[in-house]
Amino acid sequence: MSYLDYQATTPLAPEALAAMLPWLESQHANPHSPHREGRRAKAAVEFARDQVAALLPPGGRIAFTSGATEALNWAIKGTAGPITTLATEHAAVLDTAAAEAAQGRDVTVLPVGADGIVDPDTVARTGLVAAMLVNNEIGVIQPIAALAGAAHAAGALLLCDAVQGYGRVAIPDTVDLIAISAHKIHGPKGIGALWIRDGVTLAPLLHGGGQEAPGRSGTLSPALCAGFGVAAQLMADRRDQDAAHVDRLWALARDRLGPGWTINGATDPRYHGNLNVRREGLDVNRLMSDLRDIAFSAGSACASGSGRSSHVLRAIGLTETQARSSVRLGFGRYTTETDLAAAIDAIAAAAEGQWP
Known part of the structure; x- marks a missing residue:
């Protein structure tokens, strides 16, 4: 099995x-x-x-959570005032914002360009700006520092969904809230964290014993915390090595795909462990059926059962047909160049074989 679904989850580090x-x-x-x-x-x-805090800005505190979904829900529901977010955000943000809108809270969803990047100047009066550092479907990097500046100018807080970028892409010191997840950095599933800048207060999402100082209730698992901590330490220790390896894999994958493939979203700024590509007329369901020994996806694992095409791809201007002709290839630390080359060759050949 060739595993090319690193955006959905990463292999657990032996350490x-x-x-x-x-x-x-x-x-x-x-x-x-x-x-x-x-x-x-x-x-x-x-x-x-x-260990987890070492990869985050100074001047804040961490509350462990059950994952990034809980962290994002807490950050959004625990604040007040209008919400501004992006059309390409994860469902954990968009659906939570929609739930808040149903309760009467004002919500603005900003469009992005064809490159997948938002214009920070479109941020207007608001109470919370929620933006993803690295997009989970197309890998583009949002201008978080500029968005934080715009949010603060509007008297708002900036919530950064750093799930895909934590340990890989620098998080600006000016953000106010950061959501992260262990299983996206070779840690265990079932644990994440919300970083809260000193002076920022949130209403509790879960009521109970208040075990975590910022107001999160629930018994923590030392096992999950330990695994998260070591995974974070490895991200710090291997940062340069991992980045160089991912850059080599990115170049290899692009070279071997051959003509006829178009990259979705900006190639710069972008995290190179995410290659989202489309081919005109490609039947993705058939491709995945033909290549059952290769794990890759057609979009976010969190929306895989919805039957809908990717909202991210539609937000960058792709047609329904183009969105449904796209695949996401994710790779990283434990992907070998040999395995990736073989997988890409198989994908390219299977795609080519769809035309007589």
Whole structure:
């Protein structure tokens, strides 16, 4: 199996698994308990918190969550005032904003250009601007620093969905809220975090024991926290090595696809571990059926069962037919050049074979 779906999830790093195992096998204490074993578990959680925070701006605090979806819901529902977001955002943002709109909150969804990038000057009076650092479907990098400046000029906060960019693309120090997820950086599923700038207060999303200082309730898993922490540390330690490897894979994939393929979205600025391409007349369902030993996607895994074409591709101006003739190829740390070359050759040949 060739795995080319890194935007949906990444392979678990062996080092992250090793850090988790003791907390799954024998160290089962509740990190919120006051006894010695509970304090040991708490120490592991706080060590992981420091590891995760090392890749985030100074001047804030982290609350662990069940994932980025919870973090984004909390950030949006925990603030007040109008919401401004982008047409290419993840469903966790767009659907949450829509739910808030149904409750009477003003919501503005800004368009993007054919390159997938928003014009920061379109931000007007608002209370919260929610924007993705690296788009999960087409990999383009939004001008987050400029958007933060526009948000602050409007008296608003900037929420950055950094799920795809955390550890890979610099996050500006001027943002106010950051949502991240462990399983997109070779950590475990089931844990994420919301970074909250000092001085920013949020209404709680989950009510209960208030175990996390900024107001998040629920018992934390030391195993998941430990795995997240080690995954974050590896992202820091391997940043240059991973980036160089991804750049080589990007160049290889583009070269081997051959003519007839068009890249969706800007090629610069873009995270090179995401190659979203289309071919006129391509039957993507047939392609995926013919290539069952290659894991790739036609868009966001979170919307794969909806039956709809990608809202991101339609937002950058693609027709319904063009959007349905597109595939997303994601690769990274554990993708070898040999495996990628073979997979790309198979994709190109299968696509070519659709025409007699």
